[in-house]
Amino acid sequence: MSRLNLPKRMFVLCLSMICTVYVIGFSGCQKTSANANSTSTSNGDSSTTKKLPKLRFHQPRTFDLAVKRVREIFEFAISDEPMPAPKTFRVLEVVHGTGAAGHSHYYLAKNGEEPQEPEDDHGHVTTDKKIHEVNVDVATEMIDIFRWLPEIAATGDMGESDWKSAKKHANEVKDLIEAAAKSNDDTTWRNSIKDNRDQIESAVKKLETLSAKPSSQD
Amino acid sequence: MLEYYLAGGGLRLAQTIIYASIWIATGCVIAAAFRRMLGREKVRRIFGNDTRWGLLAGWLVGMLLPVCSLGVIPVVREMHRAGVHRGTIVAFGLTAPLFNPMSVLYGLTLSDPIAILSFSLCALVIVSVLGLIWNRGLDTSEVVEEELPCPGVKRMVAVFHSATRELVGPTLLFLSIGILGSVILAICLPKGYLTDQVERDNALAPLVVAFIATPIYSTPLLAMSQIGGMFQHGNSIGAAFSLLILGAGTNLGLFAWFGVTYGVRRVILLFILLAVTTVGLAYAIDKPLYPEGVEPAGHSHAFDVYTHPFDPGYEKDMARIATVKANDFWKANEFGGTYVLALMIVFGIVFVFVERMVDLQAWFTSDPGKNSNGLDRDVPGWLLGITVVAGLIAASVAGCYLYYPAPDDLLGDMQNVNADAVLAAKHHDWEAADKWIGFSDDLSRRLEVGVFLRRGSVGEFQVAKARVYREKLDNLKQAVDTRTTEGIEDLAKDVMTSYFQLSKSFRNIDGS
Numbered sequence: 001m002s003r004l005n006l007p008k009r010m011f012v013l014c015l016s017m018i019c020t021v022y023v024i025g026f027s028g029c030q031k032t033s034a035n036a037n038s039t040s041t042s043n044g045d046s047s048t049t050k051k052l053p054k055l056r057f058h059q060p061r062t063f064d065l066a067v068k069r070v071r072e073i074f075e076f077a078i079s080d081e082p083m084p085a086p087k088t089f090r091v092l093e094v095v096h097g098t099g100a101a102g103h104s105h106y107y108l109a110k111n112g113e114e115p116q117e118p119e120d121d122h123g124h125v126t127t128d129k130k131i132h133e134v135n136v137d138v139a140t141e142m143i144d145i146f147r148w149l150p151e152i153a154a155t156g157d158m159g160e161s162d163w164k165s166a167k168k169h170a171n172e173v174k175d176l177i178e179a180a181a182k183s184n185d186d187t188t189w190r191n192s193i194k195d196n197r198d199q200i201e202s203a204v205k206k207l208e209t210l211s212a213k214p215s216s217q218d
Numbered sequence: 219m220l221e222y223y224l225a226g227g228g229l230r231l232a233q234t235i236i237y238a239s240i241w242i243a244t245g246c247v248i249a250a251a252f253r254r255m256l257g258r259e260k261v262r263r264i265f266g267n268d269t270r271w272g273l274l275a276g277w278l279v280g281m282l283l284p285v286c287s288l289g290v291i292p293v294v295r296e297m298h299r300a301g302v303h304r305g306t307i308v309a310f311g312l313t314a315p316l317f318n319p320m321s322v323l324y325g326l327t328l329s330d331p332i333a334i335l336s337f338s339l340c341a342l343v344i345v346s347v348l349g350l351i352w353n354r355g356l357d358t359s360e361v362v363e364e365e366l367p368c369p370g371v372k373r374m375v376a377v378f379h380s381a382t383r384e385l386v387g388p389t390l391l392f393l394s395i396g397i398l399g400s401v402i403l404a405i406c407l408p409k410g411y412l413t414d415q416v417e418r419d420n421a422l423a424p425l426v427v428a429f430i431a432t433p434i435y436s437t438p439l440l441a442m443s444q445i446g447g448m449f450q451h452g453n454s455i456g457a458a459f460s461l462l463i464l465g466a467g468t469n470l471g472l473f474a475w476f477g478v479t480y481g482v483r484r485v486i487l488l489f490i491l492l493a494v495t496t497v498g499l500a501y502a503i504d505k506p507l508y509p510e511g512v513e514p515a516g517h518s519h520a521f522d523v524y525t526h527p528f529d530p531g532y533e534k535d536m537a538r539i540a541t542v543k544a545n546d547f548w549k550a551n552e553f554g555g556t557y558v559l560a561l562m563i564v565f566g567i568v569f570v571f572v573e574r575m576v577d578l579q580a581w582f583t584s585d586p587g588k589n590s591n592g593l594d595r596d597v598p599g600w601l602l603g604i605t606v607v608a609g610l611i612a613a614s615v616a617g618c619y620l621y622y623p624a625p626d627d628l629l630g631d632m633q634n635v636n637a638d639a640v641l642a643a644k645h646h647d648w649e650a651a652d653k654w655i656g657f658s659d660d661l662s663r664r665l666e667v668g669v670f671l672r673r674g675s676v677g678e679f680q681v682a683k684a685r686v687y688r689e690k691l692d693n694l695k696q697a698v699d700t701r702t703t704e705g706i707e708d709l710a711k712d713v714m715t716s717y718f719q720l721s722k723s724f725r726n727i728d729g730s
Binding site: 096104105150151154155157160163164167 | 410414677678679682683685686696700716719723726
């Protein structure tokens with residue numbers, strides 16, 4: 001069979017490209033440094049901080065609690081009271097291993113205590129520990145709860161038609177306030193809530209009705 | 219330390235062979251059918267040698283045939299012997315391990331359908347680009363035509379002979395290279411490698427995965443389940459694409475064959491072109507295909523099966539644990555493939571000795587004699603072709619229905635598996651819990667696919683319940699992975715509760 005002609009220069013170029021790819025690949029195997037979304041202190045001398053994954057510290061455990069919380073936030077938003085301070089969560093990040101084999105475990109502090117690493121026996125070497133303080137303001141909390149509401153509802157005993165109804169109302173509010181929540185400006189967010197007060201009130205009332213219903217499957 | 223490498227390598231070797239055996243056997247049978255039933259001229263015609271549709275034919279046939287990146291090796295060898303254009307061979311060789319009807323179906327329910335369709339089309343783009351470049355300088359040498367065996371028993375024996383001999387010839391060397399490449403990579407990568415490196419905000423994730431994935435061996439179904447997992451964990455879509463094309467689509471054995479057949483320089487060129495087009499498309503689709511409403515989980519388990527199975531600091535009785543895990547894996551994943559493969563190798567060795575005494579090729583092609591019983595009929599080629607294609611499609615459909623059973627059938631098994639996972643976690647039997655959690659996760663996905671197959675869609679309520687269940691399983695798995703006893707009872711209870719709700723929602727599905 002005839003052979004494809006490949007000049008020597010092309011071959012050297014191809015080989016160089018392979019080496020370049022592999023060098024970049026090796027360098028990519030190190031942890032990337034990214035903007036920290038929290039303040040953190042470290043026991044090690046690590047000069048890179050890793051962006052925390054989205055940990056749901058402020059996720060209500062049940063649908064009832066979630067609806068109660070959005071009602072609280074909504075009532076506050078339409079009032080003239082000053083913005084409350086963001087909730088602060090203290091998180092312990094325990095780093096095991098180094099480089100691309102490194103991974104982190106996160107432990108939330110409970111009730112004002114310092115976050116503790118539970119005892120475990122899986123043989124990993126702890127290479128670093130960091131305490132993160134994650135701040136969650138009410139705007140973020142509200143939009144997150146509405147985003148999570150269908151999933152929170154799915155963890156309970158709600159029937160299918162009620163769940164679909166809950167999802168529909170949660171998405172209605174989410175669509176109304178999402179843009180304002182991203183603006184990071186309290187006044188913008190509050191004005192958005194006030195401008196859409198009637199629709200949000202209506203949606204929250206329907207969610208409260210669903211919350212008050214006894215649990216059953218359709 | 220030696221035990222660490224031997225135990226880990228041994229376990230990964232066993233798992234790879236168990237996964238691959240049925241696909242390798244299938245590939246050998248397909249290659250034998252090409253050679254002994256179709257003949258070289260018809261194979262060239264099927265793959266469009268004298269038309270402009272060769273690449274498309276390679277892609278289409280590749281999508282239909284159930285082979286993996288190891289099982290495709292005997293098939294591409296036969297295609298090369300038949301004189302199929304090398305571009306078509308590349309198109310087929312890279313497509314066949316990626317998609318088949320079962321894996322596409324699985325993928326459609328794990329991710330947005332548009333994502334899987336986009337992946338398929340991107341794969342078509344890649345193989346087309348490679349195939350077009352590879353076809354430059356077309357072969358002009360003549361192919362030596364081989365006489366087909368006589369119809370009847372002789373042809374059946376000839377097919378069996380070719381399939382088994384394939385496994386004791388050069389194909390075995392390439393298969394070994396492919397398997398060992400994957401095993402060596404596994405023992406070199408520490409456990410947990412890339413767990414945190416494939417997040418969407420890691421711009422280098424597609425490139426890093428492309429770098430790691432090439433020696434990996436993965437079956438189409440396994441790769442698709444991992445792709446789905448990456449979608450659901452909010453990992454980098456570009457990294458998922460790199461994993462699919464380079465992880466599932468290639469292995470070192472396949473590249474070794476390309477190198478031996480076409481030259482080392484050409485295979486380096488092939489690899490570069492493949493990597494560049496794959497990574498380029500991975501970056502192109504990374505943002506547009508990112509699923510909406512999914513929050514990044516901060517980790518990925520997609521690479522757990524490709525890394526060392528043990529932690530370096532965990533040196534307690536690894537050999538025994540590796541043996542137990544291999545045994546459990548064999549029980550869960552063995553459907554006769556290893557027996558078939560072993561039997562084929564034995565017969566292949568027997569044929570090696572028989573060929574020294576008897577000219578089998580002459581016997582295959584010798585005069586069959588008169589049709590004494592009057593039952594033999596000549597079946598026209600077009601009818602045979604239609605029957606084969608229809609049979610393939612029917613077998614794929616039947617396979618899908620068997621592999622993805624109806625909810626009522628699957629939920630019975632799932633109840634037991636879920637209970638085993640919960641009990642094992644509560645009793646701190648970490649290896650068992652890890653195993654049963656994996657099975658539970660897999661069954662929950664197959665549950666959704668089974669519904670999709672029979673109803674055409676899965677209700678969003680059922681999807682939400684399945685997602686919650688898998689999230690609870692993931693939470694439990696994290697505690698099991700870190701051997702954390704604190705809070706494990708609550709996590710196990712959450713799993714049990716969410717399982718009951720999942721089960722209820724799927725059992726009520728016909729009433730909604």
